Amino acid sequence: MNYQWQWGVLLREPYLGWLLDGVKWTVAISVVAFAIAMTLGIAVGVARTLRNRQVLRVAAVYVSLFRSVPLLVQLFLWYFVVPEILPEPFGYWLKRDLSNPEYWTTAVGLGLFMSARIAEQIRAAINACGAGLGNAARAQGMGTVQIYRHILLPVGFRYALPTLTSELLNTVKNSSLALTIGMLELTGQSRQVEAYTFKGIETFTASTTIYILMSLAVIFASRHLERMMAIPGMLSTRDKD
Amino acid sequence: MRRLKSLVYCAIAGLCCSLLASTPAAAQATAPILSRIAERGQINVGYRESSVPFSYLDEQKHVAGYTIDLCNRIVDEVRKKTGKDIKVNYVPVTTANRIIQISSGAVDMECGTTTITLARLEQVEFSMPFWLTGTQIAVKKRLKVKEAEGLKGKTVAVLQGSSNERALQALSQSKGLNLKFIYVKDYAEAFLALETDRVDAIAGDGTPIAVFASSKTRHPEQIEVVGRLLTIDPYGVVFQRGDADFRVLINQVLARAFASGAAQGLLDKHFGPVNIKASTDLAALYRAQSIPE
Numbered sequence: 001m002n003y004q005w006q007w008g009v010l011l012r013e014p015y016l017g018w019l020l021d022g023v024k025w026t027v028a029i030s031v032v033a034f035a036i037a038m039t040l041g042i043a044v045g046v047a048r049t050l051r052n053r054q055v056l057r058v059a060a061v062y063v064s065l066f067r068s069v070p071l072l073v074q075l076f077l078w079y080f081v082v083p084e085i086l087p088e089p090f091g092y093w094l095k096r097d098l099s100n101p102e103y104w105t106t107a108v109g110l111g112l113f114m115s116a117r118i119a120e121q122i123r124a125a126i127n128a129c130g131a132g133l134g135n136a137a138r139a140q141g142m143g144t145v146q147i148y149r150h151i152l153l154p155v156g157f158r159y160a161l162p163t164l165t166s167e168l169l170n171t172v173k174n175s176s177l178a179l180t181i182g183m184l185e186l187t188g189q190s191r192q193v194e195a196y197t198f199k200g201i202e203t204f205t206a207s208t209t210i211y212i213l214m215s216l217a218v219i220f221a222s223r224h225l226e227r228m229m230a231i232p233g234m235l236s237t238r239d240k241d
Numbered sequence: 242m243r244r245l246k247s248l249v250y251c252a253i254a255g256l257c258c259s260l261l262a263s264t265p266a267a268a269q270a271t272a273p274i275l276s277r278i279a280e281r282g283q284i285n286v287g288y289r290e291s292s293v294p295f296s297y298l299d300e301q302k303h304v305a306g307y308t309i310d311l312c313n314r315i316v317d318e319v320r321k322k323t324g325k326d327i328k329v330n331y332v333p334v335t336t337a338n339r340i341i342q343i344s345s346g347a348v349d350m351e352c353g354t355t356t357i358t359l360a361r362l363e364q365v366e367f368s369m370p371f372w373l374t375g376t377q378i379a380v381k382k383r384l385k386v387k388e389a390e391g392l393k394g395k396t397v398a399v400l401q402g403s404s405n406e407r408a409l410q411a412l413s414q415s416k417g418l419n420l421k422f423i424y425v426k427d428y429a430e431a432f433l434a435l436e437t438d439r440v441d442a443i444a445g446d447g448t449p450i451a452v453f454a455s456s457k458t459r460h461p462e463q464i465e466v467v468g469r470l471l472t473i474d475p476y477g478v479v480f481q482r483g484d485a486d487f488r489v490l491i492n493q494v495l496a497r498a499f500a501s502g503a504a505q506g507l508l509d510k511h512f513g514p515v516n517i518k519a520s521t522d523l524a525a526l527y528r529a530q531s532i533p534e
Binding site for chain 2: 003080083084092095096101102179180182184188191192194195196198200201
C-alpha cells in the first residue's frame with residue numbers, strides 16, 4: 001500500500017474549522033434530540049405503567065411505531081415525505097423558511113426515535129421497583145402523582161441510569177445519519193474534508209477519535225452521576241464488581 | 242471475566258499484527274493492480290448508481306452506460322493481457338467515497354464521471370480524458386435564471402465533494418451571491434429536491450444534469466439547464482497510482498476507441514436517446530487523442 005500519510009492537513013484552515021464546526025453540530029443535534037427523547041420517553045414510559053387501558057394502548061402504539069421503523073427511513077420520511085403531505089404553506093415553511101431544516105429534521109426525528117427506546121427503559125425501571133414500593137406509598141395515603149413523583153421515578157431513574165447512558169451515547173452516534181439528509185455534522189464534515197483533501201484515512205481517524213472522546217466524557221460524567229445519586233443499600237451488587 | 246479480557250486483548254493484538262503484516266506485501270509487485278486482478282481472477286469496477294447515461298443501474302438493475310462500455314473494452318484488454326477469464330465485480334461508489342475507494346485499493350478502476358484535477362492527480366491516477374463538460378446549473382424555467390449570477394440569495398443543491406460545489410462556492414464568494422448550499426448524495430436526490438422546491442437550483446456537470454433532467458424527472462418541460470461552463474471538467478477513468486502497465490493498457494484501449502470511431506459509436510448509442518450530440522470541444526478531444534499505433 002503506497003499511502004502517503006499527511007496528518008498536518010487536519011490542522012490547516014479551513015479543514016480544522018470544518019471539523020470543529022462538525023463537532024458543534026453533532027453536539028447541537030445530540031443535545032436537542034436527547035432532550036426530546038428524555039421528555040417524551042419519560043412521559044410515554046410512565047404512561048405504559050399506568051392502569052388506564054386507553055393510555056396504555058396509545059403509549060404501546062407509539063413505542064412500537066418508532067421502534068420498528070429504521071432510523072434512516074424515519075429521517076427520510078420526516079425530510080422528504082412529511083413536507084409533501086402537509087398543506088402547501090406548512091410544507092414550504094418546513095422546506096425553506098425554517099432556518100436549518102436539515103438540523104431540525106434530524107434533531108426532532110432522532111429525538112422521537114430515541115424516545116421510544118427510552119420509554120421502554122423507563123417502563124422497565126419503574127416495573128423493577130416492584131409492586132411493594134407503590135403499594136406501601138398508597139397505604140401512606142399518597143396519590144398516583146405523588147407516588148410517581150416521590151417514589152417510583154426517583155428510584156426508577158437510578159435503575160435506569162446505566163442504560164440511559166448507553167442511549168445518550170447512541171444518540172450521539174446516530175446523529176451521524178444526519179449526513180444522509182445533507183446535514184454537515186462531524187461525519188458529514190469529515191467527508192467534506194476528505195473530498196477536498198483526499199485524506200480520508202487521516203480525517204476519519206480524527207473523527208473516530210473525537211467520537212470516542214465524546215463517549216468517554218459522557219461515560220465519565222454518568223459514572224460520577226451514578227455515584228452521587230446512589231442510595232445506600234440500593235443496587236448494592238455493584239460494589240462487588 | 243479476566244479470561245474474557247485477555248481473549249479480547251489477544252484478538253486486538255492479532256488484528257493489529259495482520260494489518261501490519263499485510264501492508265508491505267502488497268507494495269512489492271511492479272504492476273500491483275494487474276497482478277492483484279490476475280491473482281483474484283476478478284476486477285472490481287466502481288460505478289455510479291445514477292449518473293445516466295455514463296454509469297448507472299438500468300431498469301433491470303444492470304450496470305450500464307457510456308463509461309461502463311468503454312471500461313468493458315478495458316476489461317477485455319486485461320483478459321487478453323493476463324490470459325485469464327477475469328470476472329467483473331461492480332462496486333457502487335459515490336462522489337464522496339470514490340477517491341478513498343480507489344486509493345485504498347478496494348476498487349481497481351472507477352468508471353463514472355470523475356473530473357481529472359491536478360489535486361486529485363496527487364492521490365490517484367487518471368486515464369486520458371474520455372469526455373469534456375463543465376459546471377452548469379439546472380433550474381425551474383419559471384425562475385427565469387439564465388446564468389449562475391441570477392441566483393443571488395438562493396438555495397443550490399450540490400453533490401458533496403464535487404468540483405461543481407467548489408466552483409459555485411468560489412463564484413458565490415467573489416460575486417457576493419450569498420448562496421445557500423444543500424448537500425446531496427447523487428443527482429436523483431438533487432432533482433427530487435429541485436422538483437419539491439426544496440432548492441432553487443442544482444449545480445452539476447452540464448451533460449449529466451441535462452440528461453437526467455430530460456430523462457428521469459417527472460416534469461422535464463419545467464426544468465432547463467442554463468449558463469456558461471463555470472469550470473472545464475474532463476472526465477477520466479480513475480485507478481490507483483503506481484502501476485504504469487495498467488495505465489498504458491487503459492490509455493491504449495481509449496486511444497484505439499477514439500481512433501476507430503468506436504467511442505463515437507458508443508456516444509450515439511447512449512446519448513442519442515436523450516438528444517445530446519457531441520459538442521465541438523468533445524469532437525476535438527476525440528480527434529486529438531486518436532494516438533497512432
